[in-house]
Each structure stands twice: as structure tokens, then as C-alpha cells.
Amino acid sequence: MNKIMKSQKTSQFVGKFFTYFYLLILAAIIIYPLLITASSAFKAGNVAAFDLSFDTEWTLDNFKRLFGETLFGEWYWNTLIIALVTMVVQVTVITLAGYTYSRYRFVGRKKSLMFFLIVQMVPTTAALTAFYVMALLMGALNQTWFLMFLYIGGGIPMNTWLMKGYFDTVPYDLDESAKLDGAGHFRIFIQIVLPLVKPMIAVQSLWAFMTPFGEYMLAKFLLRTPEKYTVAIGLQTFINNPQNQKVALFSAGAILIAIPITLLFFMLQKHFVAGLTSGGTKG
Amino acid sequence: MEYIETDKKRMRTATLLSIVPGLGQIYNKQLFKGIAFLIVFALFVIEMINFGAEALIGLITLGSTPGMDHSLFILIEGSLQLLILLLFILFYAINLNDARKVAKLWAEGKKVNTSIKSILFNMVEHGFPYLFTIPAYVAMVFAIVFPVLVTIFIAFTNYDFYHIPPAKLIDWAGFENFTNIFFLSSYRDTFLAVFGWTVIWTVAATTLQITIGIFTAIVLNQKFIKFKRVFGIIFLLPWAVPAFITIMSFSNMFNDSIGAINTQVIPLIDALIPFVDIGSMPWKTDPTFTKIAIILIQGWLGFPFIYVLVSGILQSIPEEQYEAARIDGAGVLQRFRHVTMPAIFTIAAPIFITQYTGNFNNFSMIYLFNEGGPGSIGAGAGSTDILISWIYKLTTGTSPQYSVASAVTLFISLFIIAISLIVFKKTKAFEMED
Numbered sequence: 131m132n133k134i135m136k137s138q139k140t141s142q143f144v145g146k147f148f149t150y151f152y153l154l155i156l157a158a159i160i161i162y163p164l165l166i167t168a169s170s171a172f173k174a175g176n177v178a179a180f181d182l183s184f185d186t187e188w189t190l191d192n193f194k195r196l197f198g199e200t201l202f203g204e205w206y207w208n209t210l211i212i213a214l215v216t217m218v219v220q221v222t223v224i225t226l227a228g229y230t231y232s233r234y235r236f237v238g239r240k241k242s243l244m245f246f247l248i249v250q251m252v253p254t255t256a257a258l259t260a261f262y263v264m265a266l267l268m269g270a271l272n273q274t275w276f277l278m279f280l281y282i283g284g285g286i287p288m289n290t291w292l293m294k295g296y297f298d299t300v301p302y303d304l305d306e307s308a309k310l311d312g313a314g315h316f317r318i319f320i321q322i323v324l325p326l327v328k329p330m331i332a333v334q335s336l337w338a339f340m341t342p343f344g345e346y347m348l349a350k351f352l353l354r355t356p357e358k359y360t361v362a363i364g365l366q367t368f369i370n371n372p373q374n375q376k377v378a379l380f381s382a383g384a385i386l387i388a389i390p391i392t393l394l395f396f397m398l399q400k401h402f403v404a405g406l407t408s409g410g411t412k413g
Numbered sequence: 414m415e416y417i418e419t420d421k422k423r424m425r426t427a428t429l430l431s432i433v434p435g436l437g438q439i440y441n442k443q444l445f446k447g448i449a450f451l452i453v454f455a456l457f458v459i460e461m462i463n464f465g466a467e468a469l470i471g472l473i474t475l476g477s478t479p480g481m482d483h484s485l486f487i488l489i490e491g492s493l494q495l496l497i498l499l500l501f502i503l504f505y506a507i508n509l510n511d512a513r514k515v516a517k518l519w520a521e522g523k524k525v526n527t528s529i530k531s532i533l534f535n536m537v538e539h540g541f542p543y544l545f546t547i548p549a550y551v552a553m554v555f556a557i558v559f560p561v562l563v564t565i566f567i568a569f570t571n572y573d574f575y576h577i578p579p580a581k582l583i584d585w586a587g588f589e590n591f592t593n594i595f596f597l598s599s600y601r602d603t604f605l606a607v608f609g610w611t612v613i614w615t616v617a618a619t620t621l622q623i624t625i626g627i628f629t630a631i632v633l634n635q636k637f638i639k640f641k642r643v644f645g646i647i648f649l650l651p652w653a654v655p656a657f658i659t660i661m662s663f664s665n666m667f668n669d670s671i672g673a674i675n676t677q678v679i680p681l682i683d684a685l686i687p688f689v690d691i692g693s694m695p696w697k698t699d700p701t702f703t704k705i706a707i708i709l710i711q712g713w714l715g716f717p718f719i720y721v722l723v724s725g726i727l728q729s730i731p732e733e734q735y736e737a738a739r740i741d742g743a744g745v746l747q748r749f750r751h752v753t754m755p756a757i758f759t760i761a762a763p764i765f766i767t768q769y770t771g772n773f774n775n776f777s778m779i780y781l782f783n784e785g786g787p788g789s790i791g792a793g794a795g796s797t798d799i800l801i802s803w804i805y806k807l808t809t810g811t812s813p814q815y816s817v818a819s820a821v822t823l824f825i826s827l828f829i830i831a832i833s834l835i836v837f838k839k840t841k842a843f844e845m846e847d
Contacts, residue, residue, distance in 0.1 A: 146637065149632055149635060149638065150638075152632055153632065153633065153638070153644050156629065156648065157644060157647045157648070159713065160647055160648065160650055160651055160713070161647065161650075162673075162678075163659065163662055163663060163666060163673075164650060164654065164659070164662075166662065166666065166673055167658070167659075167662040180662070180665035180666055180668065180671065180672055180673055181666070181671075181672070181673035181676055181677045182673060182677060222548075223548045223549050223552060224549065226545040226546070226548065226549070227545060227546045227548070227549035229545065230541075230542045230545040230546050231546070234541065234542035236539070236542040236543070239542070242546070242550075246553075247837075248830065249553060249557050249558065251770070251829055251830045251833045251834075252557060252561060252826050252829075252830065253770075253773075253774045253801070253825055253826060253829055254556070254557050254560065254561075255774065255776065255801070256564075256774065256801055256804055256822040256825050256826065257560040257561060257563070257564045257819075257822055258804060258805065258808045258809075258818065258822070259563075259564065259567055259572070259808055259815040259816075259818050259819045259822070260559075260560035260561070260563035260564045260567065260819070261560060262808065262815075263485050263488070263489060263563060263567070264489065264559075264560065264563065266485065266486075267485070267486050267489050279552075279555070279556060280556050282552055282556065283552040283553055283555060283556020283557055284556055284557065286549050286552050286553050286556075287553060287557070290549055315541050340655065343655050344655040344656055344657055344777075346657055346776065346777045346780070346781060347776045347777070347780070347801075347805060351805070351808070351809065362655075362657045365657075365658075365661065366657075366661060366781065369661060369664070369665060370784075375665075377665060380661065380665075381662075384658040384661075384662070387655060387658065388654045388655060388658055391653065391654070391655055392650070392653040392654055395649075395652070395653035396646070396649070396653065399649065399653075399721075402721055
């Protein structure tokens with residue numbers, strides 16, 4: 131008896147040991163590169179090596195140079211505008227459409243849902259030549275509004291599906307009883323149902339907001355002059371020239387982008403799973 | 414229901430009159446609707462005469478005088494006109510159907526809205542869903558459907574750096590681009606190499622991130638773990654920090670001569686583990702090493718999403734299910750196979766698929782790490798380019814091959830759609846409720 135208990139204890143100990151071992155190693159692998167980037171931002175002089183060392187002079191100079199010598203301020207501003215417009219327009223559009231598909235039964239509903247589903251599979255960013263030709267025709271090359279438009283339109287089919295799925299989780303009895311009380315279409319939508327899908331709206335807003343901060347290909351392809359750049363393509367110019375790498379400036383810029391985005395992310399993080407699983411699978 | 418002969422005739426007349434949209438409605442005593450339909454019809458005819466007919470003919474010729482006719486604009490205008498034509502055909506079908514339906518209502522002696530007020534009221538009441546979805550449609554048509562249409566057309570032309578309008582004309586080239594990609598040796602070899610690596614990359618990177626994600630979720634879901642929240646926050650960081658930042662940082666870290674991987678990580682591993690001596694690796698200069706690096710980095714970047722998703726699912730599995738399995742004598746592995754895995758896959762399978770299709774087109778990872786390099790494998794592609802980054806290079810290089818790029822785009826789209834449809838059909842995840 132004693133022997134069995136002992137062996138059980140040993141195996142439990144081994145299990146715990148490997149669990150913590152795995153968790154710590156994984157945590158180290160995650161933190162290490164982030165720490166390198168974060169610390170490089172505060173290093174004085176021309177940082178050559180991109181590694182983790184604390185044997186250096188610390189300074190805030192890189193941030194001053196970032197706003198004084200480069201166009202970073204303008205890039206940040208551009209990205210912020212694109213992100214805000216994309217977020218507001220896209221979330222409005224998909225909320226209206228998602229609500230409609232969830233609540234109304236109308237002629238052509240099933241067909242158009244199917245249409246959304248197929249369109250959602252098209253890898254739109256691949257249609258570069260078409261975007262280029264459209265931009266030429268409309269004089270939209272190097273214009274932020276065209277980029278915003280593509281971000282908004284490209285995200286609509288998938289996100290409408292997710293939104294509809296979340297609206298489906300709000301019980302129908304609520305709008306039925308409101309209808310009996312004489313509430314109109316808009317009243318039911320805005321006062322009854324909308325407050326209940328706030329978590330999903332928050333998640334969708336964050337995703338729409340984050341897209342312009344992270345998207346590289348379309349922005350690089352459509353924006354041709356440095357003062358129009360978004361942060362992603364702007365920061366890349368600091369490091370894409372092997373002869374003249376400004377690693378410290380890149381890191382300083384990266385911190386200024388990563389901190390607000392990461393904070394927003396953690397604020398809304400608890401809603402992610404509900405939004406994903408209810409929308410993606412219920413149909 | 415049996416209709417008497419006059420009613421049948423009535424329905425037929427209404428439908429026949431609707432060949433000119435509006436007349437059928439006026440015959441049905443719906444004057445307001447009839448006039449509205451007539452106006453739409455008149456507008457379309459005027460548009461066709463002034464602009465549309467020419468645009469459609471232009472789509473056939475793509476212009477005839479170099480320097481005067483801009484083939485690209487002709488192609489775009491033609492595509493736009495094609496969309497207008499499709500919308501009109503849709504309207505036309507609705508019109509015929511409406512005339513027939515209202516005539517039937519008359520025949521059955523049911524109430525028909527004839528006053529302007531009641532028709533307007535009816536429109537608002539039943540038009541509500543359409544009103545609410547129109548913005549989504551407009552944005553989608555112009556940002557997705559129209560570009561796809563233009564891509565299809567360009568894939569069948571000879572638009573490249575030899576044919577830049579307005580100085581030169583663009584012509585239809587039939588299936589030439591496709592036959593080039595699949596049969597002309599210079600393109601075929603590149604295409605096969607890039608496509609092959611795209612598939613390997615997609616399967617390897619995505620499976621890696623899903624495996625790490627599921628494993629981490631299960632490990633962290635054990636009850637005895639302390640500092641669960643701290644680990645939870647750390648494991649979310651790769652998802653929270655914008656990906657382009659981490660990819661560019663990794664790109665610096667994997668630098669052959671001064672990057673942290675070769676100067677710090679590998680020496681540390683060599684020192685810690687006895688009898689292991691790895692030495693510096695050519696991460697950025699050897700294709701195989703670049704490929705290994707980007708797959709590993711994608712595992713790092715992509716696992717948190719899966720981890721969050723699976724954690725949520727694990728917490729929703731009722732404890733009784735594990736109890737029941739334990740009573741039946743199931744061991745740890747069996748419980749995992751028969752309780753945990755099915756629960757994860759029924760909910761998350763469609764999301765896993767989107768991870769695969771997402772990586773298939775993961776431009777940032779490939780391009781920002783090593784610009785698709787090192788080296789070149791011909792036709793503008795680097796040794797680690799995937800299809801989407803090859804398209805990018807074909808479109809942006811010094812000698813752009815727009816039509817070939819469009820043909821590859823079509824190939825990607827069809828491939829992705831086919832795979833998605835097969836999987837969605839199998840998992841039935843997107844089954845509609847009615």
C-alpha cells in the first residue's frame with residue numbers, strides 16, 4: 131500500500147515538474163524576443179546587434195529622434211485615421227446586416243447568406259492588379275480613402291457571419307414581447323437587441339481597428355509616398371536597408387504601437403471566445 | 414386552386430405587359446409602382462444608349478487606336494457596365510414576377526395595395542431587411558466582387574510591362590497565361606516550386622500552431638497550477654502585439670552574423686545541454702534554414718489564438734463526462750482521445766480551417782522575414798516565396814506581369830474556395846437553420 135502511494139506521489143511530482151518546466155520554457159520563448167525589441171528602444175548610440183544585453187547606456191533619445199527626424203508622427207496619425215474610419219464604418223455596416231440576417235425572414239435571405247459565405251472565402255488581397263487598375267482609373271493611387279475602402283469591404287462578409295451568429299444567441303422572445311408593446315423596427319433594434327450584443331461589437335471594433343495597424347501588403351502596394359505611409363510600412367523602412375539599419379528607432383516606434391494595441395486587446399480579451407465560437411459555428 | 418379562364422388571361426396579360434417594366438403594374442391598377450418601374454426602365458435605356466452599349470462593345474475590342482484608347486479604362490468601364498446589366502436583369506426578373514403575383518392576388522380576390530400610401534407603407538415594412546443590408550452589399554460588390562471580375566478579365570489578356578496603356582493596347586489572349594503557367598517550362602517550374610512550398614508551409618506552420626495551442630491549453634487547464642493568470646497573460650502576448658512588429662524583430666534576431674539567435678540562443682543551448690554543439694546557422698542565406706525559421710516563428714505567432722479558443726472549450730466540458738469515462742476505466746490518454754478531442758474538434762474545426770486558409774495567404778510572414786528570399790528560383794520568385802508573395806512580386810517588380818499575376822490569383826481563389834467548400838460540407842459547420 132505504502133509503495134503504491136509513493137509511486138503515485140512520484141508520478142504526480144514528475145507530472146508537475148514537466149508541467150512547470152514546459153510553461154516556463156514557453157514563457158521564456160515568448161518574452162525573450164519581445165524584451166529584445168523593448169530594450170533596444172532605450173539603448174544609446176547606433177544599435178548594431180539585435181540581442182538581449184543590459185550592458186549599455188540607457189536613453190530616451192530614440193523617441194525624440196523618432197518624432198524629430200522621421201515621419202513617424204505622420205505615419206501614426208495616418209494609421210489612426212484609417213483605423214478609426216475602418217472601425218466605425220465596418221462595425222456599423224456589419225451590425226445592421228448581421229441583425230437583419232438574424233431577425234428577418236425575407237425573400238432571398240438564404241441565397242444572399244450563401245453569397246456572403248462564398249465571397250468570404252475569396253482571398254481578396256490577392257486581387258492586386260485589379261486594385262491597381264481601379265485606383266488608376268479613379269485617381270486613387272496613393273490615397274488613404276481607397277485603402278480604407280478596401281479594408282472595410284474586405285472584412286464585411288466574414289464579420290457579418292460572425293455578427294449574425296452572435297445576434298442569434300439573443301433570445302427572440304425579447305423582441306416578440308417588445309413588438310407586442312408596440313415598439314417599431316428601430317426601437318427593437320436599438321433599445322432591446324443592440325445592448326445585448328455589446329461584447330461582440332467591442333470585439334469586432336477591436337479587430338477592425340487593429341487591421342490597418344498590422345496590414346502590410348495592400349498599404350505597401352497602394353501608398354507610394356513616405357508621408358502617406360501607415361506605421362507598418364513606415365517602420366519597415368528603418369530596417370529593410372541592410373547598409374543603414376536603424377534598429378533602435380524601429381524598436382522605439384514598435385513600442386509606441388504595441389503598447390496601446392496590447393492594452394486594448396487585454397481589455398476586450400474576455401469576450402473573444404464567446405464571439406468566436408457562437409459566431410463561427412452556429413451558422 | 415382553379416382559376417377561371419379570365420383570371421388566367423389576366424395573369425398572362427399582366428406578365429406580357431411587363432416586358433416593358435411598369436406596364437404590367439399599371440394594368441394591375443398599381444399606378445405608383447408602375448411609374449416607378451417605368452422610370453427605372455427608362456433610365457436604364459438612356460444609360461445603355463449613351464454609355465452602356467459602347468462600354469460593352471469596348472469590352473470585346475479593348476480599344477483599337479494605341480495612344481487614343483486606354484485599354485485598361487475600357488476594360489474597367491466594360492466590367493462596370495456588365496455589373497449594371499446584371500443588376501438590371503435582376504430588376505427585370507423581379508418586375509415580371511411582381512406583375513404575375515399581383516395579378517394572381519386580384520384573381521383570388523385578395524386585397525391589393527393600390528394607393529401610394531399603402532404601397533409606400535408596404536415598402537418600408539418589407540423593405541426594412543433590404544435597407545439594412547444594402548450598405549454591406551455595396552461595399553462588398555465594389556471591394557470584392559468587382560475586383561474579382563476585373564481579375565478574371567485581366568487573366569485572359571496580355572497586360573504586362575510590354576503592354577502599358579495608353580501607349581500600347583491590351584488584347585485578349587485567351588488561355589495563354591494559364592497554358593504558360595502550367596506548360597511553359599520557365600513559368601511551370603517556378604509555379605510548381607512555389608505552389609509546393611506554399612502547401613508545405615501552410616500544413617506545417619498551421620499544424621504546428623494548432624498543436625502548440627491545444628497542448629498549452631490542456632497543460633494550463635490542470636487544477637494545481639499556480640500563477641495561472643500570469644501565464645495566461647504571457648501566452649496571449651504574441652497575439653496581442655501586432656504581428657508585423659514581431660516578424661520584423663525576428664527578422665533582425667535571425668540575422669546570420671549579428672542576430673540574437675546565432676549570438677545568444679544557440680551558444681546558450683550549446684552550453685546548457687551536454688554533447689550538443691550546434692554552432693551558427695545560415696538562417697537568412699540558406700533557403701532550408703529560412704523555411705525552418707518562418708515555420709517556427711508562425712508557431713510562435715499563431716498558437717495563442719488556438720490556445721484561447723481551446724481553453725474556452727475545455728472549461729465548457731462538464732466534469733461528469735470525465736467522471737463517467739474514469740468509471741468506465743478510461744486512462745488519461747483514452748479520456749483525452751474520447752472526451753477532450755471530440756469536444757475541441759466539433760466546435761473549433763471550422764476555425765482551424767480558417768487558420769489553414771489564412772496561412773496559405775500569409776504574406777506578412779513570408780515577405781517581412783526575408784522578402785521571400787534568399788536567392789531566386791526564376792520568374793521573379795524567391796526561394797521561400799508562397800503564391801501570394803509571388804503575385805506581389807509579379808505585380809510590383811521592375812517588369813510587372815499583371816496578367817500572369819491575375820491568372821495565379823484566380824488559381825489561388827479557386828483552390829481556397831474548393832478546399833473551404835469541401836471542409837464546410839464535411840463539418841456541416843455552416844448549415845443553415847432554415
